[in-house]
Amino acid sequence: MGNVGRRDFLKTAAASVAAASLLASCQTKEGEPLSQKMGGVEDQLGIEWDKSVCRFCGTGCGVLVGRKNGKIVATKGDPECWSNKGLNCIKGYFLSKILYGRDRLTKPLIRKNGKLVESTWDEALDLIASKYSEILKTHGSDAVAMFGSGQWTIFEGYAALKFMKAGLGFIAKDGVGSNHLDPNARMCMASAVAAFMRTFQSDEPMGSYEDIEHADTFFTWGANMAEMHPVLFSRIIDTKMKNPDRVKIIDLGTQYTRVSEEADLYLEFQPQTDLAIANYFAHYIIKNKRYDKQFVEDHLVFKKGETNIGYGLKDGGADIPKTAGKMEKITFGEYKKFVAKYTAKHTSKISGVPEDKLKQAAEFISDPTRKVCSYWTMGFNQHTRGTWVNQLVYNIHLLTGKISKPGMGPFSLTGQPSACGTAREVGTFVHRLPADMVVKNEAHRKIAADIWKIPVEKINPKVGLHTIEMFRATETGRIKILWTQVTNPYHSMPNLNRFTKAAKEQDIFIIASDVYPTRTTEVADVVLPSAMWVEKEGAYGNAERRTQHWNKIADSPGEAKTEIWQMYEVAKRLKVDEKTTVADIIYNFNQDNYYEELWEEYRSFTLGIGKDLAPYKVLREKHGVVWPYVARDKAVNGKIDFSDVWDDIENTEPNGFTSVKWRYNSKYDPFAARFIKDHPERSFKDGIVFYKAKKNDYRATVLAVPYEPPGEVPDKEYPFWLCTGRVLEHWHTGTMTMRVPELRRVMPRAFVNFNPEDAKKYGINRGDLVRVTSRRGSVVFPADINGRAIPQKGSVFIPFFDESRMVNEITLDQYDPISKEPDYKKCAVKVEKV
């Protein structure tokens, strides 16, 4: 085909998929026929298409990947994936380019005489296995840690969980596995997890992205969705454009962003005072009798939380009271009295938000005719009171009954593509097992042991060291072997210098599995080259409970291998006795298709408990499946018969399954319908039941906790707040996006962003070099003023992607005592022009 003919073909193809995307936004039901499916007219150009998922952020956009002659030649937003309805953000331009950076790791490396040198796989794996054997036999499983990722595929996370929690106990001198397994998702959404568990006794949101099309009022709390979750923000804008007079966006934040620009109302608050504002909204709702009396009576329980719970600033959490997570039952009247002190005047004084703006926002959120959705991300989660602030927003939705219904609900957005699927659902945390189960619970350990076919004694009942304490334990020599996979902690940890120093000076053996050289590979003793994204079969679980599977589409370079293969090969070298290896016990799968066996074993944890995942064959076929994916018949799901309630459920599929878009609502959720039928005393007019909250008589918890300041606040010596975060072009520590020349050209280095008035006061102009100093160190950044975002007076913003000037050398390792998630959004710094 000639170039002109090909051009015309491609243009026709591009135009037709764009037109289909315009139409897709009008569709109201997932699964409706689409004019553009996987292929299209461009099939005639010899392009083969397969489905995948975007590698960045937690939105979980479906992507169609086009391959020709074994190479990726095209990508399209997947119109059959309901998370993004055929749209990708600008990062979609560079998705495939992240595979092709010039310095991809292609061979294993071993540190010899201080330098990393190439080795064979056998040499690297033998060395790793010998270290594991030696340390486990000498020191036991307490000396062994793994730091994983919300970018792990679900398969990888599950394999790692088995390696640590089931496998190592067979050779450790103490005879138990290690729970020192935490994902970088600890730094991303652990606060959301803790709050979901404390409120509903089940993790993850009740609603879905589909709420965006049903809602008319959007509250964004410290979330710059326009740049960090652009496709979802496009959906919000789309909803607003269809009904501009009715639909309102209310943005609450500590800096003015593109979301603020599009908002109908912007509330700029002092860092950490979101706690006071949320309590004010609750007060306003009760005072003005805007609460849903029936919902309160039927579905809620009120509790008071412990206060003055510390900041985790002392090693081992010595400044955290043992009762930090305690909640005591109170009455509605006591709760009403508690929030009554958060008047508009008092809240304005704490937060800096004018009283009239507080009242306007409260009016929108409490208006009984409005369908309200609340969105947040790291602003809430990376917060020394992150669990509290998550719960305080649930309070608002619970008091008004705006929850578990289309267009209404609180929604924690995630920052990584599988923070939900791999970290939360698989349970790759120090305290967890799959499907919300915990190691402390004997019955849970028994379930896991039965599925894994190991003695229950092999599963360690003691909760492991969470991320911050795990890295602090590298300073003391307690942790002697650390394997990092798909993550870069020696760039992303707060108060970084102390941990990097420990890695260099302590006797600790570090293994880093990654795709590019990073700050972590720099301190590693062994570096293993990994396959990434579509170079391997995988599955991610996104923020709306959607599991998405993809096949291997491209080859990995050189000798790069998957993390599953790496763990299997190490497990194969760990001998339990003459005849048996750890791999024989934990990875005893048919090696021709171990993905299916791994998946089905993992899936068995989830069935019949409202966390039900789709079968492997369904996942391969569909463009994402939202869980719980419930089978009507007991013969299929193996646990519960839903046939007598099935006809009342909306959105059921002809195959006898349904994907639940709104949990706890018996109109959509068969578990809620089943529960109500079996417990008529919990049957109410609205059809809602929080059936997982057994400990609270199936009621959701409304929590009374106050505003408390963070662990470090500006003072005379360090007068500025420091907030860190991402930028549109770069993702996390920049290991992938800094390899894309176009992105590097647009955003080559980190900067310190000033409020224009502060810049004027300090005589700082755009581009000036500025030394930013905290009690932990100094880093020099070029100044930015009037950039895309405007920090409030008295605060600066610095992105963390740039390994040449790492802001985490000056951040503070304070954390939420309940969720153990660090706060990267607040510490005190001073600035001086260099």
Added chain:
Amino acid sequence: MVISSWVIHSSESLFDKIKTNLTAIPNIEITDEQDFKLAAVIETKSTAEAADLASHVRGMEGVNGLDIVSHFFEDETLDKKE
């Protein structure tokens, strides 16, 4: 040659102006519209040029959002012989 397509989200008041301004850019062809959204096809020499153009359009007054729908970059990936 790199061919891509976008959906551009416009404000209601500036929709006509944005359309006119986009039409004036030689690489951009408006192919469809609905609910103050425009579908456009973009022809550039490289992905970098396409991305720069997307950033430029994203920054235009009245543009509320820009999403990528498709991206064909065969010439950047395959050798000419292929």
